[in-house]
Amino acid sequence: MQTSALLGTTAGIAGCLGEGDDTLTVGYVLPFTGVYSLLGDSIVNGFEMYVDEQGGEIDGQEVEFVSRDTEADTDTGVSVARELLVEAGADVLVGPVSSAVAIAMMQTVENESSAIWLNANAGDYRVVQDGCLPYHFRTSFNDWQTSAPLAPWVYENVADNIVLTYADYAFGQNSRDFFAEAFEEAGGEVVDEVTVPLGTDDFSPYMGDIEGSGADAVYSFFAGSDAVNYITQFHEFGLDEEMVQTGSGFLLDEDSLPAQGNAAVGKYSLLHYASNHERTQEFVESYREEHDETPNVYACQGYDSAQAFELAVTEGGTDPDAMVEALRGAEIDSPRGDFSFHPETNDPVQDMYVREVVEGEDGPENEIVETLETVEPPTWGCSLD
């Protein structure tokens, strides 16, 4: 990663020097070190795979990449965003991963008004609620989408009572709120909730509370190593025999499944991506060829960011306001399924997949149980149209 960051820097300086050039500058505002580096790397892989497929050019112009490490830190994120906009003359910002960074960056992007911003991950609904910024387009998801639409499905197909377990930080809390509200609206009962500190290795102290809730099903938000630990230990403690595990798709994603192994089988989750979707196959195969692993949802988000960028440039050139016009309400031919930007919020309106983990040939994999088509997310008072 160090080398590519270095190459990015030189390319960025070169881009600055060539005034009035006909190259496009992509600024990555992503974490390349620490626990979130996996997400940053995946987004870059996806983005550059799409550009490579276009012969390295977008709308006949060469593309340069400038990478800056946000270290998933808000202050660093803001200074990185400013540097990319002002010094590197970025035409587009891609990133960040953390919603806290996204919320912190917002003012800077608005003040400069010199580029569009493709939010390739940060999913907190407040990025839209508090920001409601025309330059901001979310090529990823929002946290309502990965939780609320699952609730009526769980109520109808799994159980009418549930215990909620989640990592105690903004994303986990939002997921809990959105799910609980939708589940109760559907007629279900939330019997208890178990809060676990973010970054917990040992979930066993919480297993007793989960079991003790007496619920027939669990809805969870955990991601990364938390998801691996939680799912593994849930299985080890024999809770599989007593309740059905459901959750956001990050609980059981391509990155975690190999480590979760058999413990993941039979569990349900909701995500805007499923690597065994028919429509996704081409994307999965070319990604595998290049990187020797199944692309995760973040790679897909990066890939779609590149598609959005192409669309913006083709129709709007490099004038940020024209690019915004081009993207408003636009549809993208995403490998993940139907995708368009909501005209009021620039949030994605997309297909969501209820997936069940089944035993595949090469270990556990997600099988689509039901497709919730183009689920319309709330607008949280944001009205850009």
Place this chain on the structure above:
Amino acid sequence: MLESLLRATLLGLQLGVTLALIAAGLTLIFGMMDVINFAHGALYMLGAYIGLVIADLLGSFWLALLLAPLVVGVIGAGIEIFSLRPLYGRNPLYHILLTFGLAIMAQGIIVEIWGARSRRIPAPELLSGSVSVGPVTYPVYWLFVLAFSTILIGTIWIAIERSDLGILMRASAHDTEMVDALGVDVKKVFTAVFVFGAALAAIAGVLLGASRSVHPGMGFGVIIEAFVIVVIGGLGSFKGAIYAALLIGLVIAYGALIAPALTDLFIFTLMAAVLIIKPSGLFGATEAA
């Protein structure tokens, strides 16, 4: 209620003995060599990753548990001989900076080789499933970790208290110059202690790598707990590390029962309380200095 309490107790003890494996090495290394080894968490993490590779290649958890500590021991010898040894006798700050740097390097190397995805060492079939311990359902594997670590720690304890080697180690920790003057090659003893500490950390890495995820941040989380244990137990005291590890294990387990978000607060409050009442830790030997 009784059930939760019993479960938390089992869990606290299990956590305690595995933490003891990590803290034991840390405290011995400090006691004898005056080295505050920030790379100890990295050795624990290396143990897990190397265990992962061995389990993958040879298809056996048991071989991973046997071989990973040996490999990490060799790496430990390299670290001690080539990086720590030239700095003995200097301000301890040099060792802190050096070992902290080593820990960051190890993390970088691990991400470079294995990537940032979480992984897990497959636990042996034999130990899968769960059993009833009184009213509590408890995973067989975790009972194994509890038993294995207890036996290992117990054996080491007896060895340190009773064997000639243990006496030599304790003597070296107590008065390095005297032992040196008696004709013992203290350099070799230092290397041996460091290797031993590294191997113990690696054993903990393999044991926990089969029930918790193996990921590049795992070393930093555990090192804080391990240092707290060493401080509570009394710097350099093996016995203190064991007691303190069990205490911290129980505090974490009961803490999660009462108020999960406050577990860290409980741990550091306990540390502060011990240090106020007994500044040298539970079994610290200030008078020996």
